[in-house]
Amino acid sequence: MTALERSAWVTVCKRDDLVEGGGVCVLLGSEQVALFYLPAESCEIYALGNRDPIGKANVLSRGIVGDLAGQLVVASPLYKQHFSLESGTCLEDDSVHVPVYAVRLEGDSVSLGRP
Amino acid sequence: MDKRRIVVVGNGMVGHHFLETLVKAETVDHIIVIGEEPRPAYDRVHLSKVFSGCSPEDLAMGSRQMYQDWGVEAHFGDPVIRIERAAKRVVMGSGRACEYDHLVLATGSYPFVPPVPGSDNERCLTYRTIDDLGAIKAKARDSQVGVVVGGGLLGLECGNALQNLGLETHVVEFAPGLMGVQLDDGGSSMLRGKIEALGVGVHTGKNTKAIVAGDACALKMEFADGASLDTDMIVFSAGIRPQDALAHQAELAVGERGGIVIDYKCKTSDSDIFAIGECALFGGRIYGLVAPGYRMAEVVAAQLAGETALFQGADMSTKLKLLGVDVGSIGDAHGRSDSALSFVFSDGREACYKKLVTSADGTRLLGAVLVGDCSDYDTLLQYYLNEITLPADPQSLILPSTADKPSLGVGALPATATICSCHNVTKGDIIGCVDSGCVSLGEVKDATKASTGCGGCTAMLKNLLDDELVARGVTVDKSICEHFPHTRQELYHLVMMGEIRSFDELLQKHGSGRGCEICKPAVASILAALWNEHVLDRRHVGLQDTNDNFLANMQKDGTYSVVPRVAGGEITPAKLSVLGAVAAKYNLYTKITGGQRIDLFGARLEQLPLIWQELLDAGFETGHAYGKALRTVKSCVGSTWCRYGVQDSVAMAIRLENRYKGLRAPHKIKSGVSGCTRECAEAQSKDFGVIATENGWNLYVGGNGGMKPRHADLFAADLDDETLIRYIDRFLMFYIRTADRLQRTSVWLDNLEGGIDYLRSVVIEDSLGLAAELEQQMAHIISTYACEWQATLADPEKLKRFRQFVNSDKSDSDVVFIKEREQIRPARPEERLRLVVAAE
Numbered sequence: 012m013t014a015l016e017r018s019a020w021v022t023v024c025k026r027d028d029l030v031e032g033g034g035v036c037v038l039l040g041s042e043q044v045a046l047f048y049l050p051a052e053s054c055e056i057y058a059l060g061n062r063d064p065i066g067k068a069n070v071l072s073r074g075i076v077g078d079l080a081g082q083l084v085v086a087s088p089l090y091k092q093h094f095s096l097e098s099g100t101c102l103e104d105d106s107v108h109v110p111v112y113a114v115r116l117e118g119d120s121v122s123l124g125r126p
Numbered sequence: 127m128d129k130r131r132i133v134v135v136g137n138g139m140v141g142h143h144f145l146e147t148l149v150k151a152e153t154v155d156h157i158i159v160i161g162e163e164p165r166p167a168y169d170r171v172h173l174s175k176v177f178s179g180c181s182p183e184d185l186a187m188g189s190r191q192m193y194q195d196w197g198v199e200a201h202f203g204d205p206v207i208r209i210e211r212a213a214k215r216v217v218m219g220s221g222r223a224c225e226y227d228h229l230v231l232a233t234g235s236y237p238f239v240p241p242v243p244g245s246d247n248e249r250c251l252t253y254r255t256i257d258d259l260g261a262i263k264a265k266a267r268d269s270q271v272g273v274v275v276g277g278g279l280l281g282l283e284c285g286n287a288l289q290n291l292g293l294e295t296h297v298v299e300f301a302p303g304l305m306g307v308q309l310d311d312g313g314s315s316m317l318r319g320k321i322e323a324l325g326v327g328v329h330t331g332k333n334t335k336a337i338v339a340g341d342a343c344a345l346k347m348e349f350a351d352g353a354s355l356d357t358d359m360i361v362f363s364a365g366i367r368p369q370d371a372l373a374h375q376a377e378l379a380v381g382e383r384g385g386i387v388i389d390y391k392c393k394t395s396d397s398d399i400f401a402i403g404e405c406a407l408f409g410g411r412i413y414g415l416v417a418p419g420y421r422m423a424e425v426v427a428a429q430l431a432g433e434t435a436l437f438q439g440a441d442m443s444t445k446l447k448l449l450g451v452d453v454g455s456i457g458d459a460h461g462r463s464d465s466a467l468s469f470v471f472s473d474g475r476e477a478c479y480k481k482l483v484t485s486a487d488g489t490r491l492l493g494a495v496l497v498g499d500c501s502d503y504d505t506l507l508q509y510y511l512n513e514i515t516l517p518a519d520p521q522s523l524i525l526p527s528t529a530d531k532p533s534l535g536v537g538a539l540p541a542t543a544t545i546c547s548c549h550n551v552t553k554g555d556i557i558g559c560v561d562s563g564c565v566s567l568g569e570v571k572d573a574t575k576a577s578t579g580c581g582g583c584t585a586m587l588k589n590l591l592d593d594e595l596v597a598r599g600v601t602v603d604k605s606i607c608e609h610f611p612h613t614r615q616e617l618y619h620l621v622m623m624g625e626i627r628s629f630d631e632l633l634q635k636h637g638s639g640r641g642c643e644i645c646k647p648a649v650a651s652i653l654a655a656l657w658n659e660h661v662l663d664r665r666h667v668g669l670q671d672t673n674d675n676f677l678a679n680m681q682k683d684g685t686y687s688v689v690p691r692v693a694g695g696e697i698t699p700a701k702l703s704v705l706g707a708v709a710a711k712y713n714l715y716t717k718i719t720g721g722q723r724i725d726l727f728g729a730r731l732e733q734l735p736l737i738w739q740e741l742l743d744a745g746f747e748t749g750h751a752y753g754k755a756l757r758t759v760k761s762c763v764g765s766t767w768c769r770y771g772v773q774d775s776v777a778m779a780i781r782l783e784n785r786y787k788g789l790r791a792p793h794k795i796k797s798g799v800s801g802c803t804r805e806c807a808e809a810q811s812k813d814f815g816v817i818a819t820e821n822g823w824n825l826y827v828g829g830n831g832g833m834k835p836r837h838a839d840l841f842a843a844d845l846d847d848e849t850l851i852r853y854i855d856r857f858l859m860f861y862i863r864t865a866d867r868l869q870r871t872s873v874w875l876d877n878l879e880g881g882i883d884y885l886r887s888v889v890i891e892d893s894l895g896l897a898a899e900l901e902q903q904m905a906h907i908i909s910t911y912a913c914e915w916q917a918t919l920a921d922p923e924k925l926k927r928f929r930q931f932v933n934s935d936k937s938d939s940d941v942v943f944i945k946e947r948e949q950i951r952p953a954r955p956e957e958r959l960r961l962v963v964a965a966e
């Protein structure tokens with residue numbers, strides 16, 4: 012895969028493809044990215060790598076989102092560890108991270124930047 | 127050095143308890159038990175349960191396997207006939223002999239049969255062993271009328287059994303009143319009235335002179351006063367006599383009216399021989415209850431383990447339900463103590479009688495009698511046992527509830543107070559157990575055995591536990607999670623009462639923050655149980671747990687398994703072929719599940735709709751293997767094919783599975799229906815299990831396999847189809863209303879205050895007035911059932927999510943299968959590396 016420029020934004024899907032209050036997955040080159048659509052939050056959309064580094068499967072987009080002590084998180088559907096939507100850090104083990112992507116919503120179109 | 131040889135004669139309840147206690151003490155003895163009955167020890171106290179559908183196996187306390195695991199050598203069906211004290215050995219009926227260093231006699235007692243002419247007739251029976259029960263049942267089959275001789279505790283229980291067997295029942299008592307040992311005249315006559323109202327004939331002051339052939343019936347009883355009574359069978363329950371034959375033979379000291387004399391150490395007149403239980407005479411008294419026998423067993427086991435322990439007599443207070451009437455007797459019920467005062471409350475309308483016997487100055491409770499209402503029993507017993515000072519007006523303790531009725535909080539009890547008398551658990555023991563981290567009723571029960579006997583102490587145990595937790599500031603925070611200061615039960619009521627339809631609405635009104643993976647699925651389940659909207663509807667979809675989220679079970683590699691419903695395990699060859707064809711087409715791993723159906727593994731997210739479309743076309747529907755919902759109702763083949771079946775278990779299983787499919791609950795629900803007592807469907811390991819009887823169905827509840835197996839409890843016997851279903855409707859809805867999140871019925875029932883009796887009162891007697899509402903709610907769920915996959919396939923909005931990538935048709939390249947035994951399985955990490963390298 013060719014590395015994307017820092018400033019380069021790639022349009023990945025439409026707002027309509029997102030699921031309110033939950034996640035979907037998009038393919039960015041060969042990378043799987045989970046997009047969580049939380050219209051009530053400041054960022055509206057959060058993007059993390061889709062791979063669960065603990066369960067070792069590409070499933071984070073299928074987890075439940077919520078908050079723990081004020082931090083926005085997704086719980087892995089496999090073994091329920093929490094990953095911060097903002098930093099990608101695992102709340103149960105801070106040596107474990109998933110990549111975080113910059114997201115942008117322009118009109119109805121969703122684009123991703125590099126982590 | 128050779129091991130000490132400890133020989134136990136008699137494998138009844140007390141003998142068994144002795145073995146259990148000694149084994150736990152881990153002495154290095156060679157322990158041998160010799161029992162006369164053909165089977166290992168069983169729960170004699172609950173013998174009558176066999177009449178209401180329990181099988182003899184349900185009563186078992188010991189088993190050959192258990193004794194083997196304990197390293198105890200066991201012989202059954204071979205009585206000891208002789209003790210040779212000089213040689214220190216016992217000789218059995220079979221001629222075998224066995225040497226001992228210490229001998230423990232636990233031979234119990236036998237029923238007393240008055241020497242009335244004719245009492246040896248083959249229609250005259252006794253009531254003590256499982257074999258006796260078999261004989262009673264057999265005789266009852268060709269009898270219309272049955273008489274119990276003896277109006278004591280056992281006699282009345284036996285009367286109850288005869289009534290359950292459908293006989294016209296009479297109780298004949300020599301004394302002027304019923305239960306003369308435990309009750310005073312007032313209590314006794316109140317009890318009589320209640321029992322007569324149930325249609326049982328009560329004949330007191332009757333001295334039976336002879337039993338002769340009858341006219342209308344097989345037998346006729348002739349009484350000294352000239353009266354007579356026709357009957358087809360007679361059960362003698364006129365008292366027990368200690369089984370002390372061996373003591374006579376071996377010339378050990380024996381009481382004037384029988385019983386092997388023991389001292390504080392439970393030693394007989396030969397210091398190598400102990401006697402415990404109902405065969406033992408302590409302080410001139412035979413203790414005809416199981417708890418004192420257990421104390422004796424513990425005293426002997428402790429001594430053999432090198433400790434000092436003394437038996438100091440035991441309390442004979444009792445609380446029972448006889449023929450459905452609550453009866454309690456504490457201490458000196460007759461007020462025989464010097465200058466005792468009595469307080470009596472009698473309410474003819476409510477048919478309840480209560481009496482207190484106090485010391486002359488009214489400060490100490492000496493005894494009490496309760497008939498018709500035992501709600502004050504626990505409090506009074508504590509006043510009695512712990513010599514707690516009575517309130518200034520003791521009568522207030524038994525007057526009908528007024529707002530300021532002084533109730534004795536468990537807090538007032540000393541640490542030595544016995545909470546559970548069946549297992550001799552004190553308040554101090556419970557506190558110790560809380561100190562070491564137990565916080566639920568279930569945990570305390572496991573750790574101490576408290577309230578696992580007669581169950582009479584459950585309410586007090588619960589109060590004590592709650593008090594202790596509060597006192598420790600362990601405000602056991604029962605909140606479901608940080609987002610709601612409520613338990614699941616409370617949330618259920620908030621949703622129901624407020625007619626709340628979505629998680630957001632509930633969060634707004636009663637919670638804070640945004641929710642999490644604990645509260646969201648729990649609320650989703652509550653919403654589903656109340657309103658039954660599709661779980662993937664826009665406002666519910668984000669709430670669903672891993673498997674509900676895509677209506678399939680997620681596997682370790684992120685693929686899914688597909689489980690269509692196969693109600694009752696019955697499937698046509700055509701449908702079976704469809705499963706094969708679909709699995710072959712999508713290359714799915716295929717396996718028969720433990721729930722009598724077929725699981726297809728390895729489906730990718732985007733394949734789920736395609737696979738389900740084919741299955742629906744062939745007439746399948748979703749099996750809810752993914753939901754905290756009804757899973758399967760297993761069946762056995764039943765009367766249609768099986769030579770032993772007595773009802774059509776397959777039809778019933780299918781009916782039940784189709785009735786409750788889609789029902790969401792705090793945890794998954796499983797069931798089974800067996801066609802006869804052989805129980806091939808393993809119904810007793812299910813949340814609700816049904817076993818066919820000659821007369822209908824027995825319903826069992828609270829069973830569990832899994833991590834902590836629990837045998838289901840018999841809930842009701844011989845039900846017709848409609849009653850069975852009504853009870854299950856109510857049971858399930860009551861569970862859904864009151865259980866905690868992820869609490870199976872087994873754990874729920876273990877923690878339910880009042881246990882199975884309370885559950886029966888709610889479901890059968892409708893004591894909470896809820897039954898109609900529960901049934902209505904169930905009717906709503908049933909009438910709004912729709913296959914979730916059918917609805918999903920019909921809705922493009924819902925289908926949108928079934929894509930690995932919303933911006934590509936590719937599938938997940940990290941999902942790699944390899945072949946094993948001709949089917950696929952996920953590749954292991956090292957295999958995956960090899961495969962990737964090979965591909966490059």
Ligand code: SRM
Binds near residue numbers: 720722796830
């Ligand atoms: C497929 C199956 C095993 C099999 O190959 O036979 C199975 C598979 C799973 N069982 Fe099971 N159980 C299966 C029969 C059972 C049985 C046997 C039965 O139902 O008669 C039991 C014991 C009976 C019982 O539940 O009382 C059983 C006791 C459990 C437990 C322990 C429950 C407990 O109360 O202790 C769990 C864990 C849980 O639910 O928390 C569990 C959980 C699971 C889960 C859902 C674990 C998970 O989250 O991944 C497994 C995934 C299912 C799937 O399809 O991917 N499974 N599981 C069986 C599916 C039956 C069906 O047709 O629906």
Ligand SMILES: Cc1cc2nc3c(=O)[nH]c(=O)nc-3n(C[C@H](O)[C@H](O)[C@H](O)COP(=O)(O)OP(=O)(O)OC[C@H]3O[C@@H](n4cnc5c(N)ncnc54)[C@H](O)[C@@H]3O)c2cc1C
Binds near residue numbers: 140
């Ligand atoms: C129907 C019924 C209801 C009851 N309800 C209650 C109740 O609600 N509460 C309560 O506290 N108590 C109740 N009891 C009493 C309770 O069952 C007894 O107190 C208890 O069983 C006594 O235990 P045990 O081991 O001393 O005697 P048992 O249980 O009688 O056991 C003695 C065993 O020794 C065997 N044996 C005798 N002689 C020999 C020999 N020579 N060699 C080998 N084996 C021998 C016998 O066959 C028997 O199996 C009830 C009893 C009955 C029958």
Ligand code: SF4
Binds near residue numbers: 762805807
């Ligand atoms: S439970 Fe009874 S009816 Fe059913 S298969 Fe087994 S033996 Fe036959």
Ligand code: FES
Binds near residue numbers: 548549576579
């Ligand atoms: S008193 Fe019988 S179980 Fe506790």
